Amino acid sequence: MRAARVLLRPVGFAGFGLLTVVLLVAVFGPVLWDGRATVIDTGDLLAGPSGEHWIGTDNLGRDLFFRVLVATRLSITLALAATAIGMVLGVVLGAAPMLTGRRVARFITSAVNVLVAFPGLLLVLFFAVVFGVGARGAALAVGLAGAPAFARLCHTLLSGVSERDYIAAARIAGVSKFRILVRHALPNIAEPLIVNATMAAGGVLLTFSGLSFLGLGVQAPSYDWGKLMQDGLNGIYVHPLAALGPGIAVVLAGLAFNLTGEAFAAAFGIDVIPGVARVRAVRGAAGESAGPAVAAPDPEPGTVLSVDGLRVTIPGARRPIHAVRGVTFAIRDGEAVGVVGESGSGKSVTALAVARLIEEPVRVDANHLVFAGEDLMAADDPASLRKRLGTSLVVVFQDPMTSFNPAHRVGPQLAEVGRFHQGLGRRAAFARAVDRLHAVKLREPERRARQYPFEFSGGMRQRAMIGMGLMGTPRLIIADEPTTALDVTVQRQVLALLGEVRGDTGAALLLISHDVSVVTEVCDRVLVMYAGLIVEELPARDLGTLARHPYTRALVAAVPDMETDLTRPLAVIPGTPVDPSDVPAGCAFAARCPLADDHCRAVEPPLQADAAGNRVACHKAGWPLPADSAEVTV
Amino acid sequence: MGGWTPAAVPPSAARGLRGRAGDLWSHRWLRFALRRAGRLLVSLWVLVTASFLMIHLVPGDPVRAALGPTAPAELVLARTRDLGLLDPLWRQYAGFLGNLLRGELGVSISTRLPVGETIAQRLPATAQLAVAAFLLSVLVAVPVGVVMAVITRRGKGRRTELAFTGTNVVLGAIPDFLVGVGLVYLLAVQTHLFPVAGRAGPDSYVLPVLALAIGPCAVLSRIVRVEMLAVMEADYIRTARAKRLTPWRVQLVHALPNAVTASLTLGGLLLSSLVAGTVLVENVFAWPGLGSTIVSSIVSKDYPLVQGTVLIYGVGVLLINTLVDVVLALLDPRSTIGES
Numbered sequence: 006m007r008a009a010r011v012l013l014r015p016v017g018f019a020g021f022g023l024l025t026v027v028l029l030v031a032v033f034g035p036v037l038w039d040g041r042a043t044v045i046d047t048g049d050l051l052a053g054p055s056g057e058h059w060i061g062t063d064n065l066g067r068d069l070f071f072r073v074l075v076a077t078r079l080s081i082t083l084a085l086a087a088t089a090i091g092m093v094l095g096v097v098l099g100a101a102p103m104l105t106g107r108r109v110a111r112f113i114t115s116a117v118n119v120l121v122a123f124p125g126l127l128l129v130l131f132f133a134v135v136f137g138v139g140a141r142g143a144a145l146a147v148g149l150a151g152a153p154a155f156a157r158l159c160h161t162l163l164s165g166v167s168e169r170d171y172i173a174a175a176r177i178a179g180v181s182k183f184r185i186l187v188r189h190a191l192p193n194i195a196e197p198l199i200v201n202a203t204m205a206a207g208g209v210l211l212t213f214s215g216l217s218f219l220g221l222g223v224q225a226p227s228y229d230w231g232k233l234m235q236d237g238l239n240g241i242y243v244h245p246l247a248a249l250g251p252g253i254a255v256v257l258a259g260l261a262f263n264l265t266g267e268a269f270a271a272a273f274g275i276d277v278i279p280g281v282a283r284v285r286a287v288r289g290a291a292g293e294s295a296g297p298a299v300a301a302p303d304p305e306p307g308t309v310l311s312v313d314g315l316r317v318t319i320p321g322a323r324r325p326i327h328a329v330r331g332v333t334f335a336i337r338d339g340e341a342v343g344v345v346g347e348s349g350s351g352k353s354v355t356a357l358a359v360a361r362l363i364e365e366p367v368r369v370d371a372n373h374l375v376f377a378g379e380d381l382m383a384a385d386d387p388a389s390l391r392k393r394l395g396t397s398l399v400v401v402f403q404d405p406m407t408s409f410n411p412a413h414r415v416g417p418q419l420a421e422v423g424r425f426h427q428g429l430g431r432r433a434a435f436a437r438a439v440d441r442l443h444a445v446k447l448r449e450p451e452r453r454a455r456q457y458p459f460e461f462s463g464g465m466r467q468r469a470m471i472g473m474g475l476m477g478t479p480r481l482i483i484a485d486e487p488t489t490a491l492d493v494t495v496q497r498q499v500l501a502l503l504g505e506v507r508g509d510t511g512a513a514l515l516l517i518s519h520d521v522s523v524v525t526e527v528c529d530r531v532l533v534m535y536a537g538l539i540v541e542e543l544p545a546r547d548l549g550t551l552a553r554h555p556y557t558r559a560l561v562a563a564v565p566d567m568e569t570d571l572t573r574p575l576a577v578i579p580g581t582p583v584d585p586s587d588v589p590a591g592c593a594f595a596a597r598c599p600l601a602d603d604h605c606r607a608v609e610p611p612l613q614a615d616a617a618g619n620r621v622a623c624h625k626a627g628w629p630l631p632a633d634s635a636e637v638t639v
Numbered sequence: 640m641g642g643w644t645p646a647a648v649p650p651s652a653a654r655g656l657r658g659r660a661g662d663l664w665s666h667r668w669l670r671f672a673l674r675r676a677g678r679l680l681v682s683l684w685v686l687v688t689a690s691f692l693m694i695h696l697v698p699g700d701p702v703r704a705a706l707g708p709t710a711p712a713e714l715v716l717a718r719t720r721d722l723g724l725l726d727p728l729w730r731q732y733a734g735f736l737g738n739l740l741r742g743e744l745g746v747s748i749s750t751r752l753p754v755g756e757t758i759a760q761r762l763p764a765t766a767q768l769a770v771a772a773f774l775l776s777v778l779v780a781v782p783v784g785v786v787m788a789v790i791t792r793r794g795k796g797r798r799t800e801l802a803f804t805g806t807n808v809v810l811g812a813i814p815d816f817l818v819g820v821g822l823v824y825l826l827a828v829q830t831h832l833f834p835v836a837g838r839a840g841p842d843s844y845v846l847p848v849l850a851l852a853i854g855p856c857a858v859l860s861r862i863v864r865v866e867m868l869a870v871m872e873a874d875y876i877r878t879a880r881a882k883r884l885t886p887w888r889v890q891l892v893h894a895l896p897n898a899v900t901a902s903l904t905l906g907g908l909l910l911s912s913l914v915a916g917t918v919l920v921e922n923v924f925a926w927p928g929l930g931s932t933i934v935s936s937i938v939s940k941d942y943p944l945v946q947g948t949v950l951i952y953g954v955g956v957l958l959i960n961t962l963v964d965v966v967l968a969l970l971d972p973r974s975t976i977g978e979s
Contacts, residue, residue: 119682122960124908126915127952131689134937134945135696211814215919218816219934238820238923241835245824252817260812267808362880366793395883402881407874412896412970422882473882 014271020264027258031081034074042071053244060246063236072233073251080229081258083144083222084210090148091209092202095155096191103163103190104182114160120153128153129212133221140229143222147212151205158201162194169193200269207262214255230255309481309513310336310359314372317351317358317537327588328354328367330537333612336481341507341514343524343545345560346534349582353403355534356485356517360400377480395426396477399512401503403486405466409458415469416442416454422476437476445472445502464495471502479512486517500527521548521564533557536583536593539612542620551619553627555598592624600625671968679961686953691735693949694942695728705748705940718748722943744950745943747936754947757932762951764838765921765928769914771844772851776913777906780856781899784863788898789890791864792871803864810857816919819850823923836925847924851916855909862905866898873897900970907963911956 046066053061059070098117102110120128128150129143136142166172167190175185216222217231218238225232230251237248317329329351336342344352358369361381374381377397379390402408410418416438423434435454442450445468458466467487474482484503488496500523507514518524524531525545533541533554541554552558559578580597583589592610595601605624612622621627694701702719703710722745723731738745744754791800813821826846827835834843870876871894879893921930929948936944 115681116685119685122682122911123686123953123956124912124915126912126918127949127956130918130933130937131693131949134693134942134949137697138938207812211812215814215816219919219922220938221934234817234820241820241823241828245828248820249824252820256809256813256817259814260809263808263812360881362877364793365795391883391885398883400878400881402874402878404874408878410875410879410893410897412900413893421884425882425884425888470878473878 014268016264016271017268020261020266020268023257023261024265027077027081027261030074031077034077038071038074041068042075043067051240051243054246060250061244063247069233069237069247069250072228073230073254076229076233076251077254077258079140079223079227080210080214080231080255083140083229084206084213087144087147087151087213088202088206088209090145091151091205092155092198094149094152096159096198098152098156099159100163100186100191102160103167103186117153117156117160121157125150125154125208125212126215129216130221133216138221138224140223140227143213143216147209147216150212151209155201155205159194159198162197163190166190166193197270200266203269204263204266207259207266210262211255211259214251230258307338308335308375309338309340309377310515311373311375312359312371313374314370315355315358315374316370317354317363318368318370320366320368328537329358332534332537332539334532334539334542336513336515338480339507339511339513340530341516341528343516343518343528343531344534345518345521345524345531347519347560347578347582350534351537352517352519352534353485356400356483356515359515360398360483361394362400392426395422397480399471399474399477399479399482401467401470401474401482401484401487404490405463405470406490408470409461409466411458414455414457415461418458419454419469419473419476422473426477438472441472441475442469444475445469445506447472463491464498467491467495467499468502471499471506475506475510479506479510481513481515482507483515484517486519488523489519496523503527521560525549533560536588538593538622539620540594540622542612544619547619553621554594554623555600555625555630556594558630559597592622598625599631600628675961675964679957682957682960683954686950686957687736687739688732690946690950690953691732693946694722694724697942701940701942702748705942721746722748739950744947747941747944749936749939749941749944754944757944758929758947758951761927761929761932764926765914765917765930766955767844768847768851768917768920768926768928769910771848772855773910773913775848776852776856776859776909779852780859781863781895781902783856784860784902785867785890785895785898787860788864788867788871792868804861807857807861810853811861813854814919815850815854815916816923818853819847819920819923822846822850836923838927847920847926850920850923851913854916855913859902859906859909862902863898866902867894870894870897896970900967903963903967903970907960910963911959914952914955914959 044067046062046068049058049062049066051062051064052058052066055061058068060073061069063069063072098113101113105113129146132146132149133142136145163186172185172189175189180188213222214229214231214234217229218235219231220235223229223232228236233251234248234255237251241248312335313333315329315332316327319326319328332351332355334342344355346352354363357363358371359374359376361369361374363369371382377393379393381390409415416435419438419441420429420431420434423429423437424431427434429437439450439454442453447453447465447468453461453465453469461469482503487503488499491499503514504527506512514528516524516528525548528545531541531543531545531548532539533552533556535556541552541557543551543553543557548557549561552561556578563578578597583593583596589595589606591604591606591608592598592601595605598605602625608624610622610624612620614620697704700715700719702715702722702724706715706718719725723734726734742755744758746753747757750757787799787803790796791803823835823846826832833845837843867890871890876889876894879889884893917926917928918930918933920926921928922934925931929951933945933948933952935941936948
């Protein structure tokens with residue numbers, strides 16, 4: 006399977022094809038052409054390229070082209086022999102720490118570490134001194150010099166494997182160390198070892214030709230490519246092909262090994278466009294309509310954010326993926342709006358799209374996207390827009406552990422906002438950063454500002470992240486699962502802090518969460534998303550009582566509270582989220598909905614507002630749920 | 640909004656905090672310095688011992704091998720005595736270490752000149768080559784890698800990417816001495832732009848430096864690009880973009896340092912392999928450096944000279960490795976703590 010995949014790639018095909026040719030020439034070359042490579046023609050010494058001798062002749066009139074072909078066998082044999090020596094020794098050294106006691110293991114590991122630090126060629130020269138000049142000495146030298154690198158690789162791979170459960174199980178079962186190594190560990194690292202050995206063989210081939218080129222490897226009358234190059238270099242003025250010909254052979258053979266190795270290495274991994282796969286996406290059918298459109302309300306005064314018909318499209322391998330399929334909502338000044346939904350409902354993508362943080366090739370479209378009177382879809386005057394957004398639109402991300410730049414201290418990361426958007430000097434900006442850290446109740450802000458993010462705990466980082474938003478005067482805080490990565494007590498503190506900040510600055514909040522209870526507690530209004538669409542919008546306090554969409558009611562029912570009967574299984578939403586590759590026609594939730602009928606499965610319900618301004622997209626909105634679907638009873 | 644105006648921190652408290660932070664900082668760096676120096680010393684000891692043992696590991700009589708089968712027995716005995724090879728091993732080792740501390744590396748068997756003198760004469764030419772080639776490859780590779788990452792990010796510029804990686808793989812696969820031979824053919828034999836060999840004016844540096852730099856440059860730029868691409872997907876880059884910094888600031892200030900720390904480990908390896916690579920390139924260009932010395936002394940079995948040159952190369956590599964670690968620690972302070 007994998008081999009076939011390797012051959013299907015151009016790189017794999019080229020490498021494997023080249024390698025096959027090289028190996029065939031190595032096997033049959035001397036048999037076929039040895040006569041033509043050794044025949045001495047004293048009438049044609051040191052000749053240039055001609056029809057008879059394609060790349061000329063050497064100082065005895067021997068045809069160089071055939072000498073290059075015949076030299077393939079010796080060059081390849083020596084390279085493979087040296088690689089084998091290096092690999093065997095490397096595996097022994099790399100595996101030894103698994104078998105020996107702790108002391109010996111540490112000694113071997115550190116010895117290998119010391120040796121690895123020296124470049125291969127230097128080790129080769131050292132061993133060449135010891136073993137003497139010549140093909141056998143050079144093969145030993147190159148092999149031994151390659152051993153430390155193999156040992157390091159083998160050790161790293163083994164220590165990765167030895168953490169696995171099956172090794173631990175074998176150890177507990179009393180299987181001997183040696184048996185664990187041979188039967189369980191080594192077979193599991195064979196693939197990467199062989200891939201690396203293939204690539205190493207290419208490198209060894211080059212090293213070996215270098216050694217022969219220096220006159221330390223193969224000695225006359227034997228010849229490999231390096232030796233041929235050495236002989237050719239002296240005459241480079243007269244006919245350069247004598248030196249370049251064997252050189253080209255070396256490069257081609259080296260490439261053959263390298264490309265084959267790389268193709269196999271790539272085949273073991275998975276190829277995705279970096280980043281695209283990270284966006285949790287709900288795939289929709291191609292050519293979907295713009296979604297249920299509500300007449301776009303003109304941004305009224307007092308509206309900080311107005312979104313109309315927001316669509317996010319991710320170009321997929323076969324067809325585009327519609328992560329958000331037409332979302333319309335607005336947030337008033339100072340209001341807290343929550344977005345809930347399962348993973349993959351498009352809520353995080355919506356948040357990022359609203360903040361204009363989605364990058365190519367993912368496409369964001371909207372009828373309009375207006376923040377604080379600023380049209381975010383229009384790209385005019387990016388500099389001043391940047392300045393205003395930088396100080397008034399704050400984004401707090403899900404994972405505080407990874408959202409700070411590890412290479413910079415925390416203070417300057419906050420201060421950046423002041424320096425670039427508020428015209429503060431370096432010192433003034435830093436002072437303000439310290440003050441902001443103080444404002445988010447970080448103890449010893451002065452000291453903390455000079456520390457690196459890795460010296461902060463998760464909760465402290467999330468505080469600092471909020472503090473970063475307070476460098477300016479936020480009008481809207483977009484918080485994408487801000488507490489998901491934190492433990493429960495810290496969650497409460499961060500939520501409380503967000504609340505205080507809003508109280509002090511009057512900022513609005515767009516809170517993305519899969520946690521219904523958090524949203525109910527913090528927000529004024531809730532948007533429920535499913536399969537890239539808003540399916541219901543209602544006041545947060547009514548979530549438990551007035552929800553009309555079956556999905557919303559199921560979400561609420563799935564939250565355990567103090568009255569939950571613990572003798573029964575916890576409520577779950579039956580079924581699984583929409584198959585991303587196949588969003589059905591009609592209502593996306595129909596397949597999981599106890600109320601769905603043929604009409605639901607055929608016609609997509611529009612999002613309709615009632616007199617109170619609540620919206621719901623359901624043909625059966627508010628219908629009583631059947632008694633047998635106990636899990637979704639409110 | 641009143642609660643969010645800047646509040647002055649009492650100066651005394653600020654000073655106290657900074658002092659404590661400073662202590663912690665210096666403490667951590669002290670530990671790092673000790674640990675790293677210890678490793679350097681151990682490596683140095685291994686190197687010195689290995690080069691001492693080298694002459695003893697040679698099968699047969701090294702002096703006889705060096706002087707050839709026709710040399711009279713008295714001469715061989717005299718030289719063996721000169722080299723101290725008749726003493727017990729421990730005394731030889733002690734003498735070797737003592738001489739090293741005094742900066743004496745022994746006397747060449749063939750030329751009878753002090754090894755230290757030969758090395759001092761030849762080292763500058765090699766060091767110039769290596770440093771120039773390293774600087775050239777870093778100065779070219781980092782910007783090229785960054786620009787390539789920006790151009791080919793997220794599946795943009797497919798053709799550029801293919802051309803870049805293709806050229807890179809091929810260039811990285813050609814060993815430096817072959818690049819040298821090719822350059823000589825193209826730029827010296829065919830066009831007479833630069834001298835074929837030797838070390839004379841500044842133009843004589845061009846070809847050897849290029850030959851040395853092209854391979855590492857290809858490898859390094861590929862790694863810088865891959866690291867940049869990975870870093871550009873990190874959450875903290877999204878944070879930087881959420882701060883609405885200019886794309887340039889995001890890429891150069893926020894992404895590049897993180898990409899460089901990851902690339903630097905390899906850069907160090909490149910630099911030390913570059914030092915070793917001079918051996919081959921010097922032989923292509925008849926460069927009067929240590930590289931030609933070590934090869935000719937290996938061929939002529941001039942063991943004291945080999946010992947000296949191997950030591951110098953080894954020390955150079957170790958110093959480079961240490962330097963890289965220090966730079967790495969300065970750029971990425973986690974590495975100093977992570978180890979302890």
